[in-house]
Amino acid sequence: MSTSNKIEPIPPVPKDVLRRILPCGNPFVTDANDIIGHLNKLSQILPFRYGWRFRTDESLKAEMEEITATATDALPANELYWQDQLGNWEAYSLMNVWRVVDLARSCVWALARQEVLCASLLARSALETAAAFVDAARTVCATVSGPNREGKPGIIHDRANDLRTSFVVSEELELYSLKVIFASKLPEAETIYNPTNIVTVITRISKIQSQEFILPTYGVLCETAHPNLLGRTLYLHRAEPGPWSGNELRTLGPGNGPTWHFLAEPIVAALSWACGTQTSAFKLMAETIGSAKGWLTTAATKALE
Numbered sequence: 001m002s003t004s005n006k007i008e009p010i011p012p013v014p015k016d017v018l019r020r021i022l023p024c025g026n027p028f029v030t031d032a033n034d035i036i037g038h039l040n041k042l043s044q045i046l047p048f049r050y051g052w053r054f055r056t057d058e059s060l061k062a063e064m065e066e067i068t069a070t071a072t073d074a075l076p077a078n079e080l081y082w083q084d085q086l087g088n089w090e091a092y093s094l095m096n097v098w099r100v101v102d103l104a105r106s107c108v109w110a111l112a113r114q115e116v117l118c119a120s121l122l123a124r125s126a127l128e129t130a131a132a133f134v135d136a137a138r139t140v141c142a143t144v145s146g147p148n149r150e151g152k153p154g155i156i157h158d159r160a161n162d163l164r165t166s167f168v169v170s171e172e173l174e175l176y177s178l179k180v181i182f183a184s185k186l187p188e189a190e191t192i193y194n195p196t197n198i199v200t201v202i203t204r205i206s207k208i209q210s211q212e213f214i215l216p217t218y219g220v221l222c223e224t225a226h227p228n229l230l231g232r233t234l235y236l237h238r239a240e241p242g243p244w245s246g247n248e249l250r251t252l253g254p255g256n257g258p259t260w261h262f263l264a265e266p267i268v269a270a271l272s273w274a275c276g277t278q279t280s281a282f283k284l285m286a287e288t289i290g291s292a293k294g295w296l297t298t299a300a301t302k303a304l305e
Contacts (some may be wrong), residue, residue, distance in 0.1 A: 005048040007098065009040040010105045010275070013268055014112045021265040026213060029265060032272035036104065039275040042282060043101050052091040055084055075303055078163040079296055085173065086289050089140060092181045093285045096133045100126055100278040107271050116234055116260050116267075117224065123267045124221035126274035127214070128198050134281035135201045136180045141288045143173050156295040163299040214273065220266040233259045 012033040024030055055063070060080075067076045107122035146154025155161055161168045175192065183195035199218075206215035224231040236259065238251040 007043045007046075007048070007101060008105065009043070010036050010101060011108050011112075012036065013108055013271070017111050017264055017268065020261055021268060024265065026265075026269055028213075028272040028276065029269050032268050035272045035276040035279075036108075038279045039097075039101065039104070042279050043097060046094060046097060050091065050094055053084070053087050054091075060084055073164045073303070074167050075164045075299055078168055079300070081167070081169060082292060082296055085170075085177070086292055088177055088181050089285065090289055092136075093133075093282055093289075096129060097278060097282055100129050100133075100274055103129065104271055104275055107267070111264075111267065114256055114260065116256055116263055117231060119267050120221050120224040120231075120263060123270040123274070124218065124225055127218055127221070127270040128202070130274035130277040130281070131202050131205055131214070132180070132195070132198060133285075134205070134277050135196075136176075137281040137285040137288070139176060140173070141284055143170060143176075144288050144292050156292055163296070164303060213269065217266045217269050217273075220263070221270055224263060230259070233257065234263075 013036070018032070021029060028035065064077060064080060067080055071077060103122050103126040107119050107126060110116075110119035110122060142148050142154065144154045144156055146152065146157055148154060152158070155168065155170055178192050179195050182193055184193045185195070202215055202218050205211050206213075220230070234256055235252050235254065236250055237253050237255070237257040240249045240251075242248050
C-alpha cells in the first residue's frame with residue numbers, strides 16, 4: 001500500500017488478458033480500462049482521512065435532549081438528526097469506494113499473474129459490493145430527494161416538512177441504514193441488521209435495460225467460487241477421446257487449463273461493471289447528501305433573517 005496521502009490506483013487490465021476476450025459486444029469489457037480510470041480519478045480526489053462522527057442511539061438521544069432543552073424551535077434538533085443521518089451515509093460511501101478500489105486492484109494483479117481463482121473471487125466480491133451500493137444510493141435518493149415509491153416528493157421537497165416548526169424524521173431511512181451501513185449476519189447480530197440477500201439485489205439490477213448480463217456473469221463467478229466442477233476444471237489441461245462415445249482420457253495438473261479462456265470475460269466484465277457502477281452511484285449519493293445539506297443550510301439562513 002502506498003505511504004503517500006493518495007490511494008494506490010487500480011492498474012489497467014493486462015493486454016494479454018484483453019486479447020483473449022476481444023472483440024466483445026459488452027461495452028463494460030471493451031471499455032474496461034477507461035471505466036477503471038474513472039474510478040481511479042474519483043478515488044484520488046476523496047479525502048485520505050475522514051472524520052466520521054459516530055453516535056449510538058443512546059448518545060444521539062442524550063445529545064438531542066441537551067439541545068432541545070434550550071432550543072426555541074425545532075431547527076437545532078433537525079440539524080443534529082440529519083447531520084447524524086447524512087454523516088453515516090457519507091462515511092458508508094467513502095468506505096465503499098475504498099473497498100471496491102482494493103478489490104479491483106487485487107483482481108487486476110491476480111489477472112496479471114494468471115491466478116484465475118483469485119481473480120474470480122475478487123471480481124465476484126467487487127460486483128456484490130458495487131451492486132449493494134447502487135441499490136442503496138437509489139433508495140436514499142428516492143427517500144430524500146424523491147420521487148419515492150408512491151410517486152410523492154422526497155423528504156426535502158415535501159412542503160409539509162418545515163424544519164423550524166416540526167421534527168422531521170425518516171424511520172424508513174433509519175431502519176434501512178441499519179441493514180446497509182451497519183449490516184451484519186453474524187450469529188449474535190439482531191435481525192434488524194440483516195442485509196437484503198445480495199442475489200435479490202443483483203436480480204433486480206439485471207432487469208434494467210443493458211444490465212441483463214450482470215446476473216449470468218455473477219452466476220459464473222459464483223459457480224467458480226463454490227466447490228463445484230467449473231472451478232475445478234481449471235486443472236483440466238487436455239481431453240483425448242476414448243474408444244467409446246462419452247469416454248475420454250482427461251489430463252489433469254496444476255496451472256490453468258483451457259477453462260481460463262472461458263472465465264476471463266466474466267471476470268473482466270464484473271470488475272469493470274463494479275468500477276463503473278461504484279463511480280456513478282457515488283456521485284448520485286453525493287448529490288443526494290449535498291441536496292439535504294443545502295436544505296438544512298437554507299433553513300438555518302432563514303432563521304437568521
